[in-house]
Amino acid sequence: MFGFVHEIFDTIKYLNLARTNMVAAWPGSYYRREFIELHFAHKRMFVLNRPEDIQHVMVSNSGNYRKSLANRQSLKPLLGQGVFVSEGKLWERQRKLMSPATHKRRLKGYADTMIQAGKEVALEMEACPLGSEVDLTEKMTLLTSDIITRTMFGVELGERNELLYQSFQDYQASHGRIHISELIGLPAWIPRPGQAKGRAAVKLFDSVILSVIEQRRKSRREHEDLLEMLLEFKDQEGEPMDFSLLRDEVASIYLAGHETTAITLTWTFYLLHEHPEIKRCLWDELETVLKGREPSFDDVSRLTLTRAIIDESLRLYPPVHVFSRQALGKDEVSGVSVPKGSFMTISSYVLHRHKLLWENPDVFDPDRFLQGRSEKINPFSYIPFGAGPRICMGKHFGLMEAVLLLALFAQRFDFKLRPGHPVEPLGRMTLRPHMGMPMRMVKRSRS
Numbered sequence: 001m002f003g004f005v006h007e008i009f010d011t012i013k014y015l016n017l018a019r020t021n022m023v024a025a026w027p028g029s030y031y032r033r034e035f036i037e038l039h040f041a042h043k044r045m046f047v048l049n050r051p052e053d054i055q056h057v058m059v060s061n062s063g064n065y066r067k068s069l070a071n072r073q074s075l076k077p078l079l080g081q082g083v084f085v086s087e088g089k090l091w092e093r094q095r096k097l098m099s100p101a102t103h104k105r106r107l108k109g110y111a112d113t114m115i116q117a118g119k120e121v122a123l124e125m126e127a128c129p130l131g132s133e134v135d136l137t138e139k140m141t142l143l144t145s146d147i148i149t150r151t152m153f154g155v156e157l158g159e160r161n162e163l164l165y166q167s168f169q170d171y172q173a174s175h176g177r178i179h180i181s182e183l184i185g186l187p188a189w190i191p192r193p194g195q196a197k198g199r200a201a202v203k204l205f206d207s208v209i210l211s212v213i214e215q216r217r218k219s220r221r222e223h224e225d226l227l228e229m230l231l232e233f234k235d236q237e238g239e240p241m242d243f244s245l246l247r248d249e250v251a252s253i254y255l256a257g258h259e260t261t262a263i264t265l266t267w268t269f270y271l272l273h274e275h276p277e278i279k280r281c282l283w284d285e286l287e288t289v290l291k292g293r294e295p296s297f298d299d300v301s302r303l304t305l306t307r308a309i310i311d312e313s314l315r316l317y318p319p320v321h322v323f324s325r326q327a328l329g330k331d332e333v334s335g336v337s338v339p340k341g342s343f344m345t346i347s348s349y350v351l352h353r354h355k356l357l358w359e360n361p362d363v364f365d366p367d368r369f370l371q372g373r374s375e376k377i378n379p380f381s382y383i384p385f386g387a388g389p390r391i392c393m394g395k396h397f398g399l400m401e402a403v404l405l406l407a408l409f410a411q412r413f414d415f416k417l418r419p420g421h422p423v424e425p426l427g428r429m430t431l432r433p434h435m436g437m438p439m440r441m442v443k444r445s446r447s
Contacts, residue, residue: 021434023321023349023427030347032355035334045343046333049354051380053333057325057344058380058388065325067390068343074429077202078171081245082252083393094249095393097233101152101226102393107400110151111297114401117147118408119294125441126412133418136269136437140405141165141262147401148257152226153212153250154219160208167208168255170201172429209251226253253394259430260319261398265405266437267317268309269415270423271364273439278366279414281305283444286411295407300400303407308369310402314384316364318348321431323386348383349427357381415439 030036036047048054057065066087079085083094100106121143125134142161149155157164174197216227230249233241241249272279285305286295295303323346331338338344353361357378359368367373385392392398409415417423418438426434 021424021426021428023347023425023431026347026350030350031353031361034356035336037336043341043343044339045345046336046338047345047347047350048333049346049351049357050334051357051378054346054351054380054383054387056333057346058323058383058386058390061331062388062390064328064331065344066328068324068326071324077198078205079252079255080248082248084252084256085248095389097229098226098249098253098393101229102397104396107396108297110397111300111400111404113150114147114404115294115296115408117143117150118405122409122412126443128441131440131442133438133440136415136439137262137266137433138165138436140265141258143405144258144262144265144401145254148254149212151397152253152257153216154221154223154225154227155212155215157208157212160211163204164208164254167201167205168259171198171205172432174198174201205251206247209247209254213246213250256392257394257397260392261401261405263317263319263430263432264310264313264398264402265409266433268313268402268406269409269439270417270433270437271313271316272309272410273415273417275364278309278364279410282309282410286407290407290411294411295404297400297404299407300403303403304370305366306407306410307399307403308366310399310406311369312364312366315352315358315382316362317425317431318352318384319430320384320386320392321349321427322347323383346383349425349431351381351383354381412444414442414444416442 030047030049034048034050035053036049038045038047048057067085072085075085081090083091083098086094121139125132125139128134142165145161145164146157149157149161213227216223216231227250230241230246235241272282282305285303289299289302300307325344325346327338327340327342327344329340333344351357355361358381368377380387385395385398416439418440421438422435423437424434425431
C-alpha cells in the first residue's frame, strides 16, 4: 500500500514539473529503465523506452491507439481538424490528399527556393556591423516560415512573417503546458489557464493564414503547390473542401513545415559552437564538396557529415520531444495488461539518450550516423519524426532543408554563443532553448 501511495505522489510531482518543462521533469532513472507504469486518478500511464514496445504501439498495433486528449487539446485551438489533429477516415483522406506535395520527386524544386530564401537572409546578416549578435532561434524560424509559405502556398509573406512568428510564440506560451484536466479526461469546454491569451494568438495567426488563402484565390497565375491541391479538391459528391477545414490544413502544414527545422538548426549551431573540432570537420567537408559555391539539391547526398550532424542534433534535441497515445481498447505491452483508456508516452528526448540503447548517449558524436556505425542503430530507438502511419509527412523536406541551410550558413558564418548565456532545453509543444540562442556572427571567407 505504501509503495502505491508513494507512486501516486511521484506522479503528481512529475506532472507539476512537466507543466513548466517536460524534459526537465523526467527522473534520471528513466534513462536506464525500459518500461515504467504510473497511476493517476483512474488512469494508467506507461512510459516506453524499449524499441519493441514502441514499434508495437506506433506501428504493429497502431489501430488501437490514437493521439491522447492532452496532445489534441494543445493543438486543436490552433489547428482545428487539420491533419495533425484529426483521426480516422478524415485523417486518412487528408493524408492521402497531401502526400503528393511532400513526395521526394518534388524536392529538387523546393531546394532552389530554400537556397534562394537562405541567401537573402545571409546577405542581410552579412550587411550587419562587425560582431553583430542575432537570436538564432528567431532568425531561423522567420527563414523557415518564409520557405514553407513560398514552397507550399506560393506566397511571400513579407511583413506578415513577423506576425505569424509572434502569434505562435504567444500560443506556445499559453497552450504549451500540460494541464491535469486533460490527463483525467475533463471535457474541452471546461476552462483552462491561459485560454484568453491563446485565443488572441489564434486570432492574429488566422489574420495571416486567411490573407494567404484570399491572396491565392485572387491570383490569376497557375500554381502547382499544396494550396492549389487543397483549393481544387472535390469529395465523392463533387463538393469542394469546407473553408474551415481548408484553413485548418493550411495552418497545419505551415506550423509543421517550419518550426521543427528552425529548432533543429538552432540546436545544431549551438552544438557546433560547443564542439569546435567537429565544426572544423564540417568546414572541411563544405570546402571539399562545394569548392566555394553555394549548395544545391545534388549536393545533399554528397554532404554526408553535414547530414550526420543534423541527425545527431535531432537525437540530442528532438524538436518533437514526446509522443502520447491513448488506448482505444485493451492491449498487452511487455507482458503487462494495458486497460482501455491508458496513456502510452514515448519521450524521444529520453529514448535518444537512453543508456541501454546508445553508446555515450550524452555525447555529441555525429560519426554514429555515418556508414559503418549507423547500421547498428535500431530504427525504433531513434524517432525524431515519429513512426508508423503518423510519421511526419515532411520528413524528407525537413531533412533536405536542414542540410542545405546548415551548409549555406556554415560557409558564411562562425556563430559564437553570447558568453555566459544559459542554455536550457524547454520542453513544451516543441523543444526550444528556454532563453533563446543569442549568437555573435563572425563572417567567414568562402575562398
